[in-house]
Amino acid sequence: xxxxxxxxxxxxxxxxxxxxxxxxxxxxxxxxxxxxxxxxxxxxxxxxxxxxxxxxxxxxxxxxxxxxxxxxxxxxxxxxxxxxxxxxxxxxxxxxxxxxxxxxxxxxxxxxxxxxxxxxxxxxxxxxxxxxxxxxxxxxxxxxxxxxxxxxxxxxxxxxxxxxxxxxxxxxxxxxxxxxxxxxxxxxxxxxxxxxxxxxxxxxxxxxxxxxxxxxxxxxxxxxxxxxxxxxxxxxxxxxxxxxxxxxxxxxxxxxxxxxxxxxxxxxxxxxxxxxxxxxxxxxxxxxxxxxxxxxxxxxxxxxxxxxxxxxxxxxxxxxxxxxxxxxxxxxxxxxxxxxxxxxxxxxxxxxxxxxxxxxxxxxxxxxxxxxxxxxxxxxxxxxxxxxxxxxxxxx
Numbered sequence: 001x002x003x004x005x006x007x008x009x010x011x012x013x014x015x016x017x018x019x020x021x022x023x024x025x026x027x028x029x030x031x032x033x034x035x036x037x038x039x040x041x042x043x044x045x046x047x048x049x050x051x052x053x054x055x056x057x058x059x060x061x062x063x064x065x066x067x068x069x070x071x072x073x074x075x076x077x078x079x080x081x082x083x084x085x086x087x088x089x090x091x092x093x094x095x096x097x098x099x100x101x102x103x104x105x106x107x108x109x110x111x112x113x114x115x116x117x118x119x120x121x122x123x124x125x126x127x128x129x130x131x132x133x134x135x136x137x138x139x140x141x142x143x144x145x146x147x148x149x150x151x152x153x154x155x156x157x158x159x160x161x162x163x164x165x166x167x168x169x170x171x172x173x174x175x176x177x178x179x180x181x182x183x184x185x186x187x188x189x190x191x192x193x194x195x196x197x198x199x200x201x202x203x204x205x206x207x208x209x210x211x212x213x214x215x216x217x218x219x220x221x222x223x224x225x226x227x228x229x230x231x232x233x234x235x236x237x238x239x240x241x242x243x244x245x246x247x248x249x250x251x252x253x254x255x256x257x258x259x260x261x262x263x264x265x266x267x268x269x270x271x272x273x274x275x276x277x278x279x280x281x282x283x284x285x286x287x288x289x290x291x292x293x294x295x296x297x298x299x300x301x302x303x304x305x306x307x308x309x310x311x312x313x314x315x316x317x318x319x320x321x322x323x324x325x326x327x328x329x330x331x332x333x334x335x336x337x338x339x340x341x342x343x344x345x346x347x348x349x350x351x352x353x354x355x356x357x358x359x360x361x362x363x364x365x366x367x368x369x370x371x372x373x374x375x376x377x378x379x380x381x382x383x384x385x386x387x388x389x390x391x392x393x394x395x396x
Contacts, residue, residue: 010174015083015094017075017150019303024071027264027302031066034265046283053273061268061295069295071303077122085150086174088167091159092152095143096121097175100129102137106204106396107177108387109141109168109195113186114249114310115271117149118142119297120376127384135388138181143171145187147309149300154309160316165195169202178202181391185209186373187313196334205337205363205394207387209375210348213358214331224351227367231349238347242277245270249314257308260301267307268298278373280345288378331358339364339390343379345372364390 036058040051048054078096085094096118099105108128112120121142128138144151146159146167168191172180182203184192189210196206224232248256259266272285272294281288301307338359342349344367356362366386371379 009087012084012086012174015085015150017078017083019071019075023303028066030264031062034062034263036265049273049276049283053269053276058265058269061272061291062265064291065264065268065295065299069292069299071299074119074296074299078118081122081125086171088170088174089163091146091154091167093143093146093167093171094150095141095171096125097142098125098129098140100137100139105129105137105139106391106394107141107172107175107180108138108391109143109172109180109182111143111168111182111184111188111191112145112148113184113188114148114313115274115297115301116186116188116374117297117300118144119293119300120374122296123293123380124376124384127381128387131384131388136392138387138391139177141172141175141177141180143168145191145310145313147312148304148306150304153306154312157316159313161190161194162198164191165198168195169199172202179204179396181205181207181394181396183207183387185375190317193334196336196338197332200336203336204396205339205391206334207339207341207364207390209341209343209346209373211338211340211350211355211359212348213350213354216354216357219354223353228351231351235348238277242347245274246314249311250318251315253308253311253315257311260307260311261305264298264302267302268295270307271298271301275374278345278347279378280343280370280372281378288372289374293377334359335361337361337363337394339386340366341375341383341386341390342367343371343373343375344369347373363393 036055039055040048042048042050081096081098083094084097085092110121112118125140128140131137146164147153179202182192182195183206185208189208189212192206192208193212196203260270275281275285275289275294279285279288285294301310338361340355340362352365368382371382375383
């Protein structure tokens with residue numbers, strides 16, 4: 001039975017993650033039988049990443065995934081927080097729901113992106129749920145995007161940003177949260193902005209690390225500060241040299257998906273390369289994120305076989321939703337209270353004047369001195385502080 005043929009259900013069901021030993025053994029066997037490409041032809045200090053993730057590092061990752069990574073530890077960690085699933089709009093959505101013991105805690109929805117997952121948030125949960133007495137506390141809801149992790153894979157087209165945002169609004173209402181706070185980066189930023197636009201009566205305030213706004217008509221670049229000019233140059237450089245993955249996933253997700261689902265080395269190379277490109281890592285992903293967490297994230301993609309289904313999110317939104325397609329309109333105003341944290345190595349950093357034209361009630365703006373595209377993994381304490389500060393006086 002496909003996911004559009006079932007009888008709808010609104011039941012919220014607890015879920016225990018426990019893979020069979022045979023499933024883990026299959027991964028290990030595939031890693032042992034890996035056939036690697038030859039060494040990259042670039043040489044020299046700092047140049048080894050120019051053709052993609054270097055062979056020597058891939059060998060290290062294979063060894064660590066095979067001999068050092070403990071999937072059962074990650075299962076225990078996820079299960080301890082509380083896993084649930086429920087059917088929303090014909091699709092089974094898996095999520096973490098961690099309630100604070102504080103009577104004044106406020107509901108907070110956090111949406112991940114690609115190549116992230118709910119693993120991104122594991123090191124910030126405690127700081128959000130169990131803060132000091134003088135800091136705000138949150139009930140945290142962490143859903144896996146459709147086709148990501150153990151959320152169901154759509155069997156038909158149509159699961160773009162608008163449908164996801166509507167599903168999230170329904171999920172939060174089903175959990176008893178008629179009004180809530182929302183946060184997201186990467187695709188999670190786009191989902192959060194869409195949620196704020198489509199459901200302003202439900203979203204009390206939003207926070208993002210990637211504010212999407214367009215250049216104002218007639219804007220004179222002479223108005224840019226040196227920092228803002230560097231921000232825009234950084235994004236343009238990444239668009240020229242680092243966007244190949246997005247071009248492939250937005251046009252041929254099925255083709256690349258075969259390799260990502262069948263080969264653990266294809267998957268780990270494809271994903272961890274993005275941490276090199278987008279984290280504040282000074283040339284090596286593990287300067288920003290521990291190898292354990294990098295492997296945790298990749299393992300979640302592997303065991304859920306979500307390489308193809310997660311890549312299709314790019315296809316869905318390039319083909320069906322012009323709002324966030326590159327170069328198209330991003331002017332729809334966001335009128336509810338908003339907050340932006342700017343991390344120095346984030347891929348998209350925009351002048352505040354541009355952001356304020358779209359986010360008309362910008363309550364918090366802070367430029368940090370460390371962190372990149374994956375701040376929950378890279379600088380978890382800073383990320384928690386930003387959310388506490390941004391949402392301290394959030395209306396509910």
